[in-house]
Structure formats: structure tokens, C-alpha cells
Amino acid sequence: QKEVEQNSGPLSVPEGAIASLNCTYSDRGSQSFFWYRQYSGKSPELIMSIYSNGDKEDGRFTAQLNKASQYVSLLIRDSQPSDSATYLCAVIFSGGYQKVTFGTGTKLQVIP
Amino acid sequence: NAGVMQNPRHLVRRRGQEARLRCSPMKGHSHVYWYRQLPEEGLKFMVYLQKENIIDESGMPKERFSAEFPKEGPSILRIQQVVRGDSAAYFCASSPPGQGVYEQYFGPGTRLTVT
Numbered sequence: 431q432k433e434v435e436q437n438s439g440p441l442s443v444p445e446g447a448i449a450s451l452n453c454t455y456s457d458r459g460s461q462s463f464f465w466y467r468q469y470s471g472k473s474p475e476l477i478m479s480i481y482s483n484g485d486k487e488d489g490r491f492t493a494q495l496n497k498a499s500q501y502v503s504l505l506i507r508d509s510q511p512s513d514s515a516t517y518l519c520a521v522i523f524s525g526g527y528q529k530v531t532f533g534t535g536t537k538l539q540v541i542p
Numbered sequence: 543n544a545g546v547m548q549n550p551r552h553l554v555r556r557r558g559q560e561a562r563l564r565c566s567p568m569k570g571h572s573h574v575y576w577y578r579q580l581p582e583e584g585l586k587f588m589v590y591l592q593k594e595n596i597i598d599e600s601g602m603p604k605e606r607f608s609a610e611f612p613k614e615g616p617s618i619l620r621i622q623q624v625v626r627g628d629s630a631a632y633f634c635a636s637s638p639p640g641q642g643v644y645e646q647y648f649g650p651g652t653r654l655t656v657t
Contacts, residue, residue: 464646472650474648476646479644518584528590528644528646531587532585
């Protein structure tokens, strides 16, 4: 069974620090990876997509992909209390059309 | 530029009734996906549709659940004879057509409560 694994947390970081969120996936042939943010009681919001090995930066967010290690991460610089949410890693497995499989999410708490 | 729209936002049904959830994708998007999220659990894929076609329904329960995306109008997720275990948040997402563009954008969800 193809899976996406995340530590459920909570991950607590002080305001202004770097938050590092990690995700591993089981299908070596996967090509498409996403990070979503979900506030309690709200719908998931797309933060980043990444398709190639390496880093992709967007504002305070950096996604990192290592296909050889089947590992994708999200760094949040200068963390703010408003970043406190659950972060969902999502993967399109090989042969999966556009079906996205989500991890169970990591809860991030940014402490003022 | 309207995002993905879902209605109703909240739906209460008694056991045995039918629930009908609607989703209108973002303008220009032709792919629709339905997900279910139980309290304190992750998002579970249910079905992927294009206009008039079900592409992947591997996450749909075999009984009582059906989905459609007609040529005109919104996508509909239908749950017949609801049971308490169907209480959940149901999210719809959409993505644009074409190869290489796979980002999905979510609607606000429908919270179904079965009493």
C-alpha cells in the first residue's frame, strides 16, 4: 500500500524561529508533491508544489525534495503565531492519474 | 475570481435520509475531486471526476455513495440512507485541465451531521 508518512506532532517552535516539517513517501516513482496548510475547522489551503529535486522558495516557505531518499520537507522561516495550523503533505503516486494521497498532517504551534 | 464553491456548508440529516452535496469548481477547472475528513483524522480521497466521466472512484464506499459531474451544473456527491458514521467534513477540490498542472484547490467544505 502506497503511503505518505508525517509526524503528527505537535511541533512547537518559538516565534521567529525556523519550523521544519518532514514527510516521507513509499512510492519511488512519485513525481508530484504538495504542502497544504489547514486551520482548525477550515479547508486545506495550497502552500507549495514541488516536482523536481532540490529547493523551491516562496516567501517565508521553502520546500525541499529528495526523490532518492523519498523525502520532502517544508521550512517556514520567521515563524509567526498565525502559522499555527496543521500542515499536510500530499503526493501523487506513479500511475495515480491526478489522485492525491495525503499524510495525516503535522500540527505546528508557534509560541509567541 | 471565485474559488471552489460548495453548498450547503452545513447539513443535518436523520439516519436513513439522503444527503446531497454540491460542488462548483473554479472557473476554467475541469477536474473535480471529493475527499472526506473524519474528526481528528486525515483527508481521504473518495472520487475523481471530469465532465460526464468518473476517472477514479477507488476511495468511494461501494454502497450508498455515488458521484457525478454532469455536462452542465455542479458536481454532486450523493449519500443514500445515511448512518451516523457518515458524519464528517466533505471537501471538494478542483484542478485545471492539461498535463503537468496538478495543483488542487479546495472549497470550504460541507459539514454533514447525521442524527
